[in-house]
Amino acid sequence: MNHPITLTVNGVVREATVPARRLLSDCLRHDLGLTGTHVGCEHGVCGACTVLLDGEPVRSCLMFAATADGHEITTVEGLAAADGTLSPAQRAFAECHGLQCGFCTPGFLCTVTAFLRENAAPTDEEVVEAISGNLCRCTGYQNIIKAVHRAAELQAETRADKEEGAR
Amino acid sequence: MTTKLFGEPVQRREDARLITGRGRYLDDLGAGAPAAAFVRSPHAHARILDIDVSAALDVDGLVAIYTWEDLPGALAEPLPLLIPHPALTHGRTACPLAREIVRHVGEPVVMVVARDRYLAEDACSLIRVDYEILTPVVGVEEAARAVHLVHGDVPGNVGAHLVQEVPSADGRSAREAVETAPHTLAFRLDVERSASMPLEGRGVYARWDDDDRSLRVYSSTQSSTSVRMAIAAKLGLPLPKVEVIAPDVGGGFGVKIVHPWPEEVLIPWAARLLGGEVKWTEDRREHFVSSAHERGQVQYVRVGFDDDGRVLGLDVNILHDHGAYTPYGIIVPIITSTQLLGPYKIGAYRVEFSSIYTNTVQVTPYRGAGRPQGVFCMERTMDKIAAHLGLDRTEVRAANFIQSDEFPYDQGLIFQDGRPLIYDSGNYPEALRMLKELIGWDSFPELKAAAAAEGRTIGIGLGCYVEGTGVGPYEGGHVQITSDGRVHVSTGLTSQGQGHETVFAQIAATELGVPIEKVSVVTGDTRRFGYAVGTFASRAAVMSGNAIALACRKVREKALRIAADALEADPRDLEITDGVVHVAGAPSASIPLATVAVLSNPLRYAFDEEAQRATQFSGASSMDRPPIEEGQEPGLEGKDYYSPIRSTFACGMHAAIVRTDPLTAEIEILRYAVVHDCGRLINPMIVEGQIHGGVAQGVGGALYEKMAYDEHGQLLNASFMDFLMPYATEVPRIETAHLETPSPLNPLGIKGAGEAGVIPVSAVIASAIEDAEGIPIDRMPISPSDLHTLRLTR
Numbered sequence: 001m002n003h004p005i006t007l008t009v010n011g012v013v014r015e016a017t018v019p020a021r022r023l024l025s026d027c028l029r030h031d032l033g034l035t036g037t038h039v040g041c042e043h044g045v046c047g048a049c050t051v052l053l054d055g056e057p058v059r060s061c062l063m064f065a066a067t068a069d070g071h072e073i074t075t076v077e078g079l080a081a082a083d084g085t086l087s088p089a090q091r092a093f094a095e096c097h098g099l100q101c102g103f104c105t106p107g108f109l110c111t112v113t114a115f116l117r118e119n120a121a122p123t124d125e126e127v128v129e130a131i132s133g134n135l136c137r138c139t140g141y142q143n144i145i146k147a148v149h150r151a152a153e154l155q156a157e158t159r160a161d162k163e164e165g166a167r
Numbered sequence: 168m169t170t171k172l173f174g175e176p177v178q179r180r181e182d183a184r185l186i187t188g189r190g191r192y193l194d195d196l197g198a199g200a201p202a203a204a205f206v207r208s209p210h211a212h213a214r215i216l217d218i219d220v221s222a223a224l225d226v227d228g229l230v231a232i233y234t235w236e237d238l239p240g241a242l243a244e245p246l247p248l249l250i251p252h253p254a255l256t257h258g259r260t261a262c263p264l265a266r267e268i269v270r271h272v273g274e275p276v277v278m279v280v281a282r283d284r285y286l287a288e289d290a291c292s293l294i295r296v297d298y299e300i301l302t303p304v305v306g307v308e309e310a311a312r313a314v315h316l317v318h319g320d321v322p323g324n325v326g327a328h329l330v331q332e333v334p335s336a337d338g339r340s341a342r343e344a345v346e347t348a349p350h351t352l353a354f355r356l357d358v359e360r361s362a363s364m365p366l367e368g369r370g371v372y373a374r375w376d377d378d379d380r381s382l383r384v385y386s387s388t389q390s391s392t393s394v395r396m397a398i399a400a401k402l403g404l405p406l407p408k409v410e411v412i413a414p415d416v417g418g419g420f421g422v423k424i425v426h427p428w429p430e431e432v433l434i435p436w437a438a439r440l441l442g443g444e445v446k447w448t449e450d451r452r453e454h455f456v457s458s459a460h461e462r463g464q465v466q467y468v469r470v471g472f473d474d475d476g477r478v479l480g481l482d483v484n485i486l487h488d489h490g491a492y493t494p495y496g497i498i499v500p501i502i503t504s505t506q507l508l509g510p511y512k513i514g515a516y517r518v519e520f521s522s523i524y525t526n527t528v529q530v531t532p533y534r535g536a537g538r539p540q541g542v543f544c545m546e547r548t549m550d551k552i553a554a555h556l557g558l559d560r561t562e563v564r565a566a567n568f569i570q571s572d573e574f575p576y577d578q579g580l581i582f583q584d585g586r587p588l589i590y591d592s593g594n595y596p597e598a599l600r601m602l603k604e605l606i607g608w609d610s611f612p613e614l615k616a617a618a619a620a621e622g623r624t625i626g627i628g629l630g631c632y633v634e635g636t637g638v639g640p641y642e643g644g645h646v647q648i649t650s651d652g653r654v655h656v657s658t659g660l661t662s663q664g665q666g667h668e669t670v671f672a673q674i675a676a677t678e679l680g681v682p683i684e685k686v687s688v689v690t691g692d693t694r695r696f697g698y699a700v701g702t703f704a705s706r707a708a709v710m711s712g713n714a715i716a717l718a719c720r721k722v723r724e725k726a727l728r729i730a731a732d733a734l735e736a737d738p739r740d741l742e743i744t745d746g747v748v749h750v751a752g753a754p755s756a757s758i759p760l761a762t763v764a765v766l767s768n769p770l771r772y773a774f775d776e777e778a779q780r781a782t783q784f785s786g787a788s789s790m791d792r793p794p795i796e797e798g799q800e801p802g803l804e805g806k807d808y809y810s811p812i813r814s815t816f817a818c819g820m821h822a823a824i825v826r827t828d829p830l831t832a833e834i835e836i837l838r839y840a841v842v843h844d845c846g847r848l849i850n851p852m853i854v855e856g857q858i859h860g861g862v863a864q865g866v867g868g869a870l871y872e873k874m875a876y877d878e879h880g881q882l883l884n885a886s887f888m889d890f891l892m893p894y895a896t897e898v899p900r901i902e903t904a905h906l907e908t909p910s911p912l913n914p915l916g917i918k919g920a921g922e923a924g925v926i927p928v929s930a931v932i933a934s935a936i937e938d939a940e941g942i943p944i945d946r947m948p949i950s951p952s953d954l955h956t957l958r959l960t961r
Contacts, residue, residue, distance in 0.1 A: 042451055128896055138418055145895065
């Protein structure tokens with residue numbers, strides 16, 4: 001049986017009709033054409049499919065699309081500003097060589113984005129803890145850890161600039 | 168070279184699309200294409216009695232069901248044995264769909280195509296296959312006993328047997344040298360299976376164009392040119408009617424160099440048969456049970472040495488578990504048995520391996536490709552010699568090093584490329600000195616005593632290796648400068664995250680003297696470059712890097728000749744800076760490369776203003792010469808190939824300090840240090856990244872990863888929940904230092920770096936745990952419960 005659902009994805013209201021068993025990851029990728037969200041293990045271990053559901057990181061391979069009906073979702077395609085300006089996490093990952101093949105990267109970026117919202121100036125330990133649910137087979141995590149710290153710096157700079165602008 | 172980009176940590180040009188979700192991985196392509204799924208064998212060894220598809224025929228959205236009996240001609244035959252070798256007397260490969268017998272869990276039996284993957288899997292679940300269960304052969308030593316056979320026509324389960332022997336300088340055999348040495352040790356070592364395990368599995372998307380009678384195939388592969396040739400051959404298509412493209416590939420680490428996979432011929436065949444498109448994306452369980460593994464070996468070692476720890480004779484016998492089939496030949500055990508020698512000169516060496524069939528997933532190269540096992544063997548041997556003689560472990564290694572003035576050094580063996588194992592350059596004593604300094608080797612005893620005083624157990628270990636990189640036969644590069652001043656570079660080999668778009672652009676920009684922003688690089692697309700070998704064996708930078716440099720030099724020469732004509736100057740007086748050709752010391756006498764590109768192509772038709780300069784009435788050409796001179800071609804482009812005489816040998820030395828918990832036997836890596844020498848660095852940031860990733864995979868192999876097969880040949884841990892790969896919490900901070908000993912073999916002086924990081928890690932961690940615990944560590948990986956058990960047997 002198919003279910004009509006309405007999701008707000010990256011600020012845009014999207015409608016789809018999905019079978020009850022359709023995973024959110026498949027719905028995003030194949031029904032809505034947002035292929036930036038990747039699927040690495042199909043059972044919630046690798047974190048590649050992480051998206052933000054009402055701002056919180058979730059594994060989109062562990063959730064049915066129908067369950068997400070009515071919720072707001074941010075995928076990697078929605079992390080940059082509307083004018084294309086990259087988010088602090090995106091800029092930091094490129095600057096610090098925090099990705100190689102890039103397959104796990106969208107999941108890391110979503111995880112880190114949510115984390116830095118909660119903790120704007122994390123310690124090394126907190127960073128490692130925050131990304132410890134995401135697998136990367138390429139980078140050995142060294143530059144991802146660097147990138148999270150750098151993203152925190154860039155986020156602080158962006159905020160300072162905004163406050164400056166507001167004054 | 169006026170634009171110095173070679174050697175700089177240039178930021179990656181790939182990243183812009185990958186951090187914004189605009190990458191194009193295999194499953195991102197072909198929206199709406201019918202999907203394939205496979206019924207795979209649930210048994211390790213069985214005879215197929217009957218396949219009943221009737222229940223699946225009613226599945227909504229079903230397109231087609233295929234078994235082996237449906238396959239025509241060459242497609243029904245076994246897949247190619249890619250690398251034949253005289254010692255591989257009993258090579259066997261599987262058919263794309265199982266014919267009569269299945270030989271490992273996961274072997275494809277039936278292919279289903281349906282409207283989407285969900286429906287294809289529905290149909291798979293309704294197909295009944297009746298099997299007669301045969302006795303599975305699991306474990307390399309069990310297989311070597313040959314009570315039961317994997318292939319009825321392979322006696323002893325032995326696919327290949329190879330002996331290589333290098334006598335001592337005074338003509339004695341290794342066995343003689345061991346027997347007569349002042350000291351002798353004999354021991355056995357075990358290395359478990361692991362696997363490449365890229366985050367993106369394999370995948371194939373094929374599109375048959377019925378109007379054009381042509382086939383376009385996308386595959387998540389490490390060798391698109393060779394996949395193309397295999398598809399053309401298997402499907403009986405003319406080669407020009409097949410194109411294969413490796414899109415963004417989510418990691419390879421070796422597993423994607425094997426080809427053609429069953430799916431790489433079946434999906435294109437189905438697309439052609441169905442007159443449209445078909446896509447298959449491997450799921451994670453499929454990747455565990457139907458792609459490839461590596462590493463599993465048992466080694467029996469005998470070594471004879473003198474009072475200084477110099478190895479006089481080394482005799483190694485290796486049982487190599489190659490799984491159910493041998494599509495990639497015996498490359499892995501050949502590499503183990505040759506690269507085992509590392510940076511050392513050994514008095515006399517004998518190595519024998521038997522490559523053995525088991526009813527498990529086939530074994531093909533995974534990053535390191537047999538080297539981690541060889542290095543584990545040699546470095547465990549060095550540590551045992553040191554322990555036996557009461558010498559420092561670094562002293563024993565130093566006593567055996569090839570010295571800097573001994574290159575080129577001939578090890579007297581035949582390497583994996585069929586060529587002599589001759590090291591081109593290196594500086595092993597200096598690398599060891601740097602490593603000792605980086606980790607603080609000489610002051611470690613005080614640290615260890617201080618830790619002991621606080622009730623903490625720590626140990627230090629090291630491992631050294633030499634890696635043959637940049638194996639032939641060749642790669643090519645094509646460079647074209649178009650009339651808009653853009654530089655288009657292509658090479659046939661593929662990319663899986665190594666940053667080729669960046670480093671090859673650095674090479675081209677440096678060679679041509681153009682801004683890197685003008686350069687674009689395409690890899691792994693047979694529409695752009697048809698001749699290539701592939702990305703494996705740490706060869707891409709060496710092979711394609713040099714080929715692209717040589718192609719750029721051709722283009723540069725041509726550009727200078729045309730510009731010299733236009734500027735009425737001597738080409739030898741010309742330089743290129745920022746994309747402009749000018750007379751050295753007289754910048755006003757100049758012509759942009761864009762204009763040179765226009766002039767390089769004499770035209771009849773002006774399609775824009777720039778092009779007018781090259782038309783036949785523009786007065787650009789001389790009346791007493793033909794527009795294209797003999798031996799020349801229109802266009803500012805060039806192609807060249809790099810084909811080395813033999814491999815170039817990189818080296819590295821790693822050290823680690825570990826802590827072992829006295830109660831829980833937990834093993835924690837406190838420090839990890841790497842000294843690495845891959846010749847001249849093109850992009851140090853990218854090289855560092857390669858080392859980091861390699862070390863992390865090495866940590867996985869040393870402490871966590873194994874393939875848990877039970878006696879029935881069932882893989883018990885075929886998921887990311889149970890196969891433990893390191894997260895950020897398991898990888899220590901990696902400290903690195905670089906030594907740059909250029910290779911004399913290639914124009915750029917570079918050596919490969921892709922696999923390096925992973926190679927010595929198991930040896931290093933074993934060495935450190937042994938130092939901490941005082942228990943011989945002869946088997947990897949080692950878990951806390953393994954260590955606990957070892958403590959009990961002490």
